[in-house]
Amino acid sequence: MSLLDVEDLAVTYQTGGDEVRAVRGVDFNLEPGQTLGIAGESGSGKSTTVLSLLRLLPASASVAGTVRFKGEDLAQAKWSRIRAVRWAEASVVFQGAMSALNPVRTIGEQIREPILLHEKVGKREARARTAELLDSVGVSAQRAAAYPHELSGGQRQRVMIAMALACKPELIIADEPTTALDVIVQAQILGLLTDLVAESSIGMIMISHDLSVLSSVCDRLAVMYAGKIIEIGPSKQLITEPQHPYTKALAGAFPTIGDPASRLAPSGLAGDPPDLRGDLVGCPFEPRCPVSMEQCRTTEVTLWPAGPERESACLRVLP
Numbered sequence: 001m002s003l004l005d006v007e008d009l010a011v012t013y014q015t016g017g018d019e020v021r022a023v024r025g026v027d028f029n030l031e032p033g034q035t036l037g038i039a040g041e042s043g044s045g046k047s048t049t050v051l052s053l054l055r056l057l058p059a060s061a062s063v064a065g066t067v068r069f070k071g072e073d074l075a076q077a078k079w080s081r082i083r084a085v086r087w088a089e090a091s092v093v094f095q096g097a098m099s100a101l102n103p104v105r106t107i108g109e110q111i112r113e114p115i116l117l118h119e120k121v122g123k124r125e126a127r128a129r130t131a132e133l134l135d136s137v138g139v140s141a142q143r144a145a146a147y148p149h150e151l152s153g154g155q156r157q158r159v160m161i162a163m164a165l166a167c168k169p170e171l172i173i174a175d176e177p178t179t180a181l182d183v184i185v186q187a188q189i190l191g192l193l194t195d196l197v198a199e200s201s202i203g204m205i206m207i208s209h210d211l212s213v214l215s216s217v218c219d220r221l222a223v224m225y226a227g228k229i230i231e232i233g234p235s236k237q238l239i240t241e242p243q244h245p246y247t248k249a250l251a252g253a254f255p256t257i258g259d260p261a262s263r264l265a266p267s268g269l270a271g272d273p274p275d276l277r278g279d280l281v282g283c284p285f286e287p288r289c290p291v292s293m294e295q296c297r298t299t300e301v302t303l304w305p306a307g308p309e310r311e312s313a314c315l316r317v318l319p
């Protein structure tokens with residue numbers, strides 16, 4: 001059984017009379033211990049997709065589809081069940097540790113909280129576990145008494161990772177866990193996260209706009225465009241032999257890590273992604289595609305097999 005099996009996931013935000021169809025039919029699965037990277041430019045629906053899995057979206061979002069986690073459909077589960085799953089079975093590492101951590105509580109208290117809540121252990125054991133967790137992420141256990149503002153950005157992100165690992169989850173969702181950090185610290189933290197999930201056979205979904213970062217960390221990669229996955233396959237293949245023209249642009253772009261301009265238009269492509277209000281007819285990438293054809297404007301393009309373990313949503317890619 002897959003750890004996670006997502007089928008036909010769709011998310012719509014209601015904003016001031018408009019409906020933003022941010023995720024438009026996403027399917028993927030994740031085996032236990034496997035890592036999946038999700039890439040794509042800003043606004044392509046990466047965060048919306050992964051945050052919907054644990055129902056972490058604002059009330060303005062409506063979600064449809066199936067999210068089977070260890071066989072159980074979380075999309076239909078009660079809130080009490082979702083709360084039990086969060087931290088204990090599946091946890092999230094957010095991008096901005098400063099906003100995700102509580103500024104008026106020590107980091108030790110914050111790491112202990114999910115342990116005390118989800119596992120029937122006493123305070124002494126929770127303290128010992130906190131010290132071990134801090135040690136495993138390379139932060140001195142003595143820093144448990146520190147407040148978030150007393151730590152560097154990299155240390156705070158390490159604390160977030162310790163919290164995510166605290167209850168030994170089977171799935172970690174990491175939404176751009178290192179984007180706010182400088183390049184050297186990014187590499188250290190990604191290396192740390194990857195080692196820790198590999199050691200414990202934890203499944204991981206990691207988001208980044210940077211395909212090269214993802215390919216070095218993940219077994220498989222999915223590329224999103226306008227709310228859909230437009231290509232998915234083994235990381236090395238996807239980056240060295242991209243098939244979809246959008247993946248080709250991303251793979252050839254070599255973004256400057258940490259550069260805000262490369263974050264907004266990582267592909268270096270001219271033009272903008274389509275407006276996500278309303279329907280999209282034909283291939284959503286058509287207006288920017290360097291190899292588009294007449295029929296791309298009207299033919300509905302969905303993911304189809306494009307080689308062993310690979311799928312692509314492009315009329316030019318044949319199985």
Ligand SMILES: Nc1ncnc2c1ncn2[C@@H]1O[C@H](COP(=O)(O)OP(=O)(O)OP(=O)(O)O)[C@@H](O)[C@H]1O
Nearest residue numbers: 013015020022041042043044045046047048058276
């Ligand atoms: N709370 C919200 N209300 C309305 N629209 C939203 C909301 N959050 C996101 N969106 C819209 O949904 C689409 C997808 O956003 P999402 O944050 O999932 O993209 P992303 O791929 O994670 O982008 P980034 O790389 O910038 O983080 C965008 O068009 C965005 O403007």
Ligand code: SF4
Nearest residue numbers: 283286289296314315
């Ligand atoms: S379907 Fe057509 S427009 Fe879309 S990516 Fe393929 S060639 Fe380009």
Ligand SMILES: [Mg+2]
Nearest residue numbers: 046047048175
């Ligand atoms: Mg995002």
